[in-house]
Amino acid sequence: MYTMVTSNSGPSSATDVVITDPLDPATTFVSATSDAGTCDFDGSVVSCDLGTLAPGSSVETTVTVTLAPDVDAAVQNTATATSSASDGDATNNASSTSFAPTIVADLAVTKQASAATVTAGDTFTYTVDVSNVGPSVAQNAVLTDTVPQGMTVESVATAPDGICASTAIGIRCDWATIEPGETETVTITVLVDANTPAGTLTNTASVASPADDADTTNNSASADVTVVQSADLGVQKTATPTTGVPGTPQSFTITVTNDGPSTARGVSVADFLPEGFIDPTTPTEGCQITGSVGTCLLGDLEPGATRTVTVNGVIAADATGTISNTVTAATTTTDPNGDNYSATVDVPLAPSADVSLTKTTSTPSVALDGDVTYVVTVRNDGPSTATGVVVTDVVEDGIALVDGTATAGTWSIDGWVVGTMQPGAEESLTISAVATAEGTFTNTATASAETPDPDAGDLTGSAEVTVAAAANLSIEKTAAPASVEVGEQITYTLTVNNAGPNAAIDMVISDPLPAELIDPTTTTPGCSFVGNEFRCEVPSFPAASGGQLVYTATVDPATASTSVTNTASVFATTADPDTTDNTASTTTPITGTGAIELTKTAGVPTDVDGDGAIGVGDEIPYDFTVTNVGPTTVSGVVIDDPLLGGPQTCAALEGTTLQPTDAVDCGPYATC
Known part of the structure; x- marks a missing residue:
C-alpha cells in the first residue's frame, strides 16, 4: 500500500491538481482512494484528479497493490503532482519510495x-x-x-x-x-x-x-x-526311478520352495519313509534320518529360493505293490496357502528276479544198470525276491529216477518245489537214478517263478549220460619153469577175470607165439591154435567170473635167443572201462651154450722143388670142418691156426649162423 499526501504551501490555490503514479511491474493494482477527487488506473499508471487544493490544505491518497509472487528484486514507486497553477517550487512535486520485498x-x-x-x-x-x-x-x-x-x-x-x-x-x-x-x-x-x-x-x-x-x-x-510376514512355503517330491524294482537303489528328491512374499523363517522338513524302503541315507546338510523318519532343519528361506533334499535307499527285495512316501514342510512364518506344504509320491513296484538253473552229472558215462547222479542248481541273482520257484525235471526213458535230496523245499517224482528265494540264494537238488537201457539220454530241468524274470534264457539246463554195457576184463600170465633150455617145453597159464558190471560179449583171448616157440599144444576147451596164435573165443563171459587157460610149447632148438617173451591179451565187443589190465606178458630166460667141434685134416703134399722128396719148402694142404654140436645156434665162428699164420678166411662161415648139428667145410689152406 502506498500513501501519498499532496499539500499546497500557497500562497494561491492550486487548481486542477492531478497525481500520477506509475506502478512497478512487480506490483499489481488493487485500488486507489483519495480524500478528494477520483482515481483511475489505465493498466500501468494510477491517476487521481484532486481538483483544487486551497493554500495550506492537503489531500491523502492511498494506492493498494499486490506484490508479484515471484518478485526477487527491489520494488520502486514514484508519484508526481501537477497543477494548472504556477508552482513556485517544482522540486518537491515528485516523491519516490522503494523496498526490498520479503518472500514468504x-x-x-x-x-x-x-x-x-x-x-x-x-x-x-x-x-x-x-x-x-x-x-x-x-x-x-x-x-x-x-x-x-x-x-x-x-x-x-x-x-x-x-x-x-x-x-x-x-x-x-x-x-x-x-x-x-x-x-x-x-x-x-x-x-x-x-x-x-x-x-x-x-x-x-x-x-x-x-x-x-x-x-x-x-x-x-x-x-x-x-x-x-507371510511365506507361501511349498514342497514337491519326486522318485527316481519312477517305477521301483525291489532289491535295487531308490532315491527320493524333496524340493522346498518359498513363493514368498516374505522370508520363510525356521524351515523344517519331515519325511515319513515308507515300509519296504531300507538302509536310508541322506547327503543333505542339516538332515538326519532316525528310524523311518527323516528330518531337516533348513533355516531361513528367501522368497523365490529353493532347497533340495535327497534321500537314498534300497527297496526291500521282498517288497510288493506300491510304496508311498509323504513329506511335509513347515515354517514359523505365517503361510497363506495351507494346501501345498505336503507332498506324496507313489512308486509302483515291478519285482524282477533273475532265476537261473544249471544241471550237471558226475556220471556222464555209466554202465548198464549203473548208478547215475544229477545235480540241479537253481540260483536267484535278484535283484528281487523270487517267489513260487518250481523246478520240473524231464528224464528220457532209459534213466529211472530213484531219489532226490534238496537243500530247500520238497522233491517228488513230479518236480522240485523250491519256494521263495532271496537275492543271492542258491539251492541244489541231488538226484539219484539208475541206467536201465543203453544209449545217450538227455535229462532236462526247467525252473520257473511267480516273479517276472528279466532273462528267461538261463532257466533250463540239461545233462547227457551215455549208458553202455561194460565188462572190466583183466588177464594174468605165468610161465613154468622159470627158465628153460632149448628143446625143452614151457607151460603158460592165462588167468582171465570179468569184474563186470556186465557180461563180456564175444570175448577173445589172444596169445601170439614168439619165434622161439614151436610145437604148441593145449587141452583147454574152446581154445585152439590159429597159425602161431593161441586163441580162445567165449560168446558171453558173465560178470564176476573167472577162468584159466593153459597151453605148452617147445623152445626151438635152433633159436639163438637168450630169452623168450610172450604176451597175451583179452578183449570183447563190450566196452571195457579199464584196459590197462587187458594184456599180460612173461619173459623166460633160455639157458645153455653152443659147442663147436673143429676137425683138421692134411691133404697130399706137393713137391714144390721137384727133388722127389717131401721136405722143407714143399706145400701141405689142410681142410677144416666146423660142426655145431651144442644145443643152441652159433654165429661169428672164426678159424684161427697159428701154423697157417693166424685167422683164416672162410667164406662159408662169414655171416652164417650154425644151427645145432650144422657143419661147414673150409679150406684147403696150404703151408710150407
Whole structure:
C-alpha cells in the first residue's frame, strides 16, 4: 500500500491538481482512494484528479497493490503532482519510495500410504503432496524422503514440474518454482524387504525452500504402515526311478520352495519313509534320518529360493505293490496357502528276479544198470525276491529216477518245489537214478517263478549220460619153469577175470607165439591154435567170473635167443572201462651154450722143388670142418691156426649162423 499526501504551501490555490503514479511491474493494482477527487488506473499508471487544493490544505491518497509472487528484486514507486497553477517550487512535486520485498511461501506436505498393512516382500506406494499456501512463489523447493530400515525404494514418479531421483534408501525432488496455491504430487513405490520383522514402520517426508515459511509445522508429514510376514512355503517330491524294482537303489528328491512374499523363517522338513524302503541315507546338510523318519532343519528361506533334499535307499527285495512316501514342510512364518506344504509320491513296484538253473552229472558215462547222479542248481541273482520257484525235471526213458535230496523245499517224482528265494540264494537238488537201457539220454530241468524274470534264457539246463554195457576184463600170465633150455617145453597159464558190471560179449583171448616157440599144444576147451596164435573165443563171459587157460610149447632148438617173451591179451565187443589190465606178458630166460667141434685134416703134399722128396719148402694142404654140436645156434665162428699164420678166411662161415648139428667145410689152406 502506498500513501501519498499532496499539500499546497500557497500562497494561491492550486487548481486542477492531478497525481500520477506509475506502478512497478512487480506490483499489481488493487485500488486507489483519495480524500478528494477520483482515481483511475489505465493498466500501468494510477491517476487521481484532486481538483483544487486551497493554500495550506492537503489531500491523502492511498494506492493498494499486490506484490508479484515471484518478485526477487527491489520494488520502486514514484508519484508526481501537477497543477494548472504556477508552482513556485517544482522540486518537491515528485516523491519516490522503494523496498526490498520479503518472500514468504508457506510450503506444506501431506503423506499417505496405499495400504495400512503390508506383507514383508510386497510393494506399496506412498503419495506425497507438496503445496504452496503462498503468498510468494516458492523457489528452489526440495522434497526429501528417507525410507526406514526394512524398506527399499523401487521407483519414484516424477512430479509434473519437478525433477525427482531415487536411491535404494530414499528420494529427492526439486522444483524451480511452486506457485502459490499449486500442489505437486509425488508417488513413491517401496518394497518391504522380505526379511523385515513384523511391526510398524514410520516414513517421514519433508519439504523446504529458501523463502520464509510462515508455518513450518506443516513442512513434514509421516505415514505409518504395519508390516506382517507371510511365506507361501511349498514342497514337491519326486522318485527316481519312477517305477521301483525291489532289491535295487531308490532315491527320493524333496524340493522346498518359498513363493514368498516374505522370508520363510525356521524351515523344517519331515519325511515319513515308507515300509519296504531300507538302509536310508541322506547327503543333505542339516538332515538326519532316525528310524523311518527323516528330518531337516533348513533355516531361513528367501522368497523365490529353493532347497533340495535327497534321500537314498534300497527297496526291500521282498517288497510288493506300491510304496508311498509323504513329506511335509513347515515354517514359523505365517503361510497363506495351507494346501501345498505336503507332498506324496507313489512308486509302483515291478519285482524282477533273475532265476537261473544249471544241471550237471558226475556220471556222464555209466554202465548198464549203473548208478547215475544229477545235480540241479537253481540260483536267484535278484535283484528281487523270487517267489513260487518250481523246478520240473524231464528224464528220457532209459534213466529211472530213484531219489532226490534238496537243500530247500520238497522233491517228488513230479518236480522240485523250491519256494521263495532271496537275492543271492542258491539251492541244489541231488538226484539219484539208475541206467536201465543203453544209449545217450538227455535229462532236462526247467525252473520257473511267480516273479517276472528279466532273462528267461538261463532257466533250463540239461545233462547227457551215455549208458553202455561194460565188462572190466583183466588177464594174468605165468610161465613154468622159470627158465628153460632149448628143446625143452614151457607151460603158460592165462588167468582171465570179468569184474563186470556186465557180461563180456564175444570175448577173445589172444596169445601170439614168439619165434622161439614151436610145437604148441593145449587141452583147454574152446581154445585152439590159429597159425602161431593161441586163441580162445567165449560168446558171453558173465560178470564176476573167472577162468584159466593153459597151453605148452617147445623152445626151438635152433633159436639163438637168450630169452623168450610172450604176451597175451583179452578183449570183447563190450566196452571195457579199464584196459590197462587187458594184456599180460612173461619173459623166460633160455639157458645153455653152443659147442663147436673143429676137425683138421692134411691133404697130399706137393713137391714144390721137384727133388722127389717131401721136405722143407714143399706145400701141405689142410681142410677144416666146423660142426655145431651144442644145443643152441652159433654165429661169428672164426678159424684161427697159428701154423697157417693166424685167422683164416672162410667164406662159408662169414655171416652164417650154425644151427645145432650144422657143419661147414673150409679150406684147403696150404703151408710150407
